[in-house]
Amino acid sequence: MASYTTDSLPGLPVSITSRLIPLNDLDVHILEAFPPSIDQSKKPPLIVLLHGFPEIAYSWRKIMAPLAKSGFAVVAPDQRGFGQTRERGQPRRKIAYEEDLAPFRVLNMVNDVVALVYSLGYTSVTAVIGHDYGARIAAPCALIRPDLFASVVLMSAPFTGPPALSDIPHRKTHTPYQLLEKQLASLDPPRRHYTMYYSTPRAANDMLNPPSGLHVFLRTYFYVKSADWKGNRVMPLKDSSPASFAALPYYYIMPLAETMPGCLAPYAPSAEDISRHTWLSDDELAVYVAQYSASGFQGALNAYRCRTDPVWSEDLQVFTGKQIEVPAMFIAGAQDWGPFQIPGVVDKMRGQACRSMKDEDFVLIEGAGHWVQQEQPGEVVSHILRFLQANGKISS
Template sequence: MASNLKDIPLPSNITSNTIQVNDLNVHYLHSSPSTLDPHAPLVLLLHGFPELAYSWRKIMGPLSEAGYNVVAPDQRGYGRTTMLGLSGPINYDGDLAPFRMFSLVTDIVMLVSALGFRSVAAVVGHDFGSIVAGYCALIRPDLFRSVVMMSAPFPGAPPFPNETVGPSAALIAKQLAELNPPRKHYTMYFSSPSANHDMLQVPEGLHSFLINHFYSKSADWPGNSHPLPPHPLPSASASDLATLPHYYIMPLDETMPMAVKNAAKEGTRSLQEWLSNEDLRFFVSEFSRTGFQGGLNWYRCMTEAKWTLNDMRIFTGKRITIPAMFLAGAMDWGVYQSPGVLNGMKERVCEKMDEGNVVLVPDAGHWVQQERPEAVVEHLRRFFKGVIQD
């Protein structure tokens, strides 16, 4: 690891490591049982945006103490994981192909092999990492023995074009722009050439943006509960989507920092109660160094026609056959931002997702494993106990 990198403020039972995987030098965090049993089951934790392996710091130790080898990588485009042959931050004009979903899943499969494991007891993904975890489970049930998807319900492989139901993304974008006041979807903004610069070069500073962004999606921001707490939307129409908070359905002419500005001043619980100043400084230092473009490229591969999930249609109609769990904060609008996907995941995508394994943690928002780590550990341990055989 380069000498100019700052020390990671980790608990003593978590180590920082690197390993070469395909075209990556993968940085990952590891917490092992006190017995240092190399045969202890592997639990793999996949972060989302704008997060890092560090986002799992509060639950890694407790899970390892329960008898698991726990590994959390900085995924492609994030943190201290670097692409071989690339010097400097990832830029907008670079090759998008490495950020396709098929590539992201391949990264994880190859990481497991490089670490010397033949199977993964559980793959756990949060936010965009939930989608990667879902595809890991869908594509390689022989390797991944159970899956936990957090905060973002997994929709399954995309339907064939003649089976698509509901308005297209292009039509929704047009309809949102025609609302009064006009709006735009955050995924389209994240796919734009300006998003990385907007979030990195905030007049008030990156520190200010990250405070407001993390706070706005937490259970502590009053805007997530007023006038109504998170609930299923009637449809994916522009008018229904526009009832979502501004960090999802943004004012047309605003940047993300503008959409969440002042959020941290509007709540009653301090951000420092679950994201300390030391934690925040680490997030700021990492994204100051790398920028956000690596993570934003994941969104571009989801929204741009050339790079959409078309290559995943080979799995259309295939279901997740391993035991599955969905876990999120009860105050997380991300659960419902894609109307119908939560029910579809339970009823059509996952064969083994019992009703008791669809859990919404009270008093938690989008960053559930950071806001309420004890509850997350409790639910994960319960799920693992029922599905993981040593």
């Protein structure tokens, strides 16, 4: 697939445009939307949207135009390793497992966002908004550069602060994920955490070439993590014991020997289920299929590999103990396991990591699962605008 065009992609408003921007070692693909009427004498305030996995900038298609109509310039990049973003001056290619992980560490991906902002001619961002893995980049953007990012909205993935010094061993030891892996393997039947599977050499190929085909696999993946799948009976876990984690769906705590396509295959939606899956049509799903067919999954999975090896977080230890001081909001679907997949993270985010997250700015939206900005875009836009208005980020 060539560059996105407004007349060729389903569900993409004609007001959203596409281009590549050369930034550092990348040509970054972005989608942009602007207010209908722009005062040429000044730039409209900027909102930056950071997608998660397995998503791309296109995942923000339903909220970009409404935010732009409220007076914002709205920019959504394909993050490093995703979509049409590629090495500078090079065609897109599939990244190999053996390649260097350093570019995918959190601090470097924050640098990608900062470079994007300045390349657009801005020295301030009204809000950086991240969903899923994008929230893991948006949060340190606000933590490290409060002078640049005036507020932050996190979706689905809570932020618990930078790693503590004691969490970053200087010598190779068992990481929390490795310890959990050992504990889950002791269950009957044995299980494993999905991030450890995503960190294996086989995961990218498993997902790119599933037995049922990529379209069916991605349809199932989006379906089972949405409010449409009735198996998402979300509740906070009692504790961090292996038995508690075993209550999570297979897309988080997998059968030990199974692949992600294999563990989800029994839950593939029927034709009737798909007919009710109105927030993601087959034509829209085909966009994801085309993009991942071209780029593969390894670049996207490299971010997960950086989470499971503490060496790639060592450069964040300088921020140990630092809190997000700018206004912060959290949004997730009420049928999303994301906020509750690890006990205590929501409380730590609200009580410690984000200094000024108000009670009304922790929002769980009914009728939405993990893909909240796609499943319930109107509700998401309404809450974002309320948050920005309350914090003086929208001109009266």
